[in-house]
Amino acid sequence: MGRSPCCEKAHTNKGAWTKEEDQRLVAYIKAHGEGCWRSLPKAAGLLRCGKSCRLRWINYLRPDLKRGNFTEEEDDLIITLHKILGNKWSQIAGRLPGRTDNEIKNYWNTHIKRKLLARGIDPKTHRPIVVATAAAAPSSSHRQDDDDDYDYDLGPSCSPETSGACHHSDDDDSVPAPHPGGIDLNLSISPPPRAPPSPSPLPDDEDARRNTKGQAARPEAMHPVKY
DNA sequence: AAACCATGCAACCGCGAATCT
DNA sequence: CAGATTCGCGGTTGCATGGTT
Structure with missing residues (x-):
């Protein structure tokens, strides 16, 4: 078009x-x-x-907007939501009052990715990094090469972001029930199609x-x- | 003190979805 | 129903700042 x-x-x-x-x-x-x-x-x-x-x-x-530093609870919540939703930053932001998708996206890329890598967790798949890739995983990452250092190891199943239709059925739905902060994790997200122009x-x-x-x-x- | 490097964040870009005509 | 328009999202870039050499 x-x-x-x-x-x-x-x-x-x-x-x-x-x-x-x-x-x-x-x-x-x-x-x-x-x-x-x-x-x-x-x-x-x-x-x-x-x-x-x-x-x-x-x-x-x-x-x-809340602004300011992210709390540990918010960290955990973002990780949990990312595991479920993938890079659906707007949906993740919808679960974090006062936070924006851009802010969360930036925070993910600058802090959480590194945090997960340091724990030996692949930030894309949320699974332990296998030894071969773990060796390649830098503890101190550079700006862009994070992405180059890990691969999808999901095999035939999809990674969260490879398919919008994926997060309905795969084991990602095994959401860790306890969630930090008591924030609503019910992911039956039904965003208003378009927010009415309300003042x-x-x-x-x-x-x-x-x-x-x-x-x-x-x-x-x-x-x-x-x- | 200066140069270089790494980091973090705001903003831009391109695209698909949703809605309108 | 098809095309046009607008919105919203995710990825990426540019730049300022702080740290290190």
Whole structure:
């Protein structure tokens, strides 16, 4: 099918968001709620494509974001959910209030993968790494070669991410019943097809939002925002 | 002190799914 | 029903920062 570009790239900003852009986006969503991302930038007076606005809102500006460090419980929950769901980050995020799919994805790639490898567990299959590959598995991994160091050893059965239809029947369904934190692990996920454009509750000001980042709050400098 | 390397995170890109006309 | 449009997801990249040599 024909695909129209999501935006006119010649007239859109790219890269880090500025404080002003953030404010415009927040103000607009405060007033109108999350609606049509396609038309939002223009309506909000932003030189961004809708996609970019959506991402910025979901991953950073949303008032209900928890931010801060992941707890051990969250770690365990992510691992458990990943075993079941594979790289379905949005579904995993749906089980972790205040966390975004992007955040979890990043956290998985930077922390949990390594953690599992250190335990001798293949982060893709969640099975013990056989000796041959374990020898190749680095304890200190480089950026990309993690992926090169382990292989699927699922044989004919599927790995979680090779098939969306897979996680219904294979032994991945043998979900470890006890789960950390008492968070709902019922995976009969029925996401609303499309969230109705409901005005979402927003904090009164940005300070409130930033204060919710927790004591481990990332310093402002951590955000590549061009102020 | 400077150069280099490793790490972590925000943001972008491309694609498929869902919905609309 | 087919094509067009929009949304949402997952993979990947770019860059800032911190650590090491």
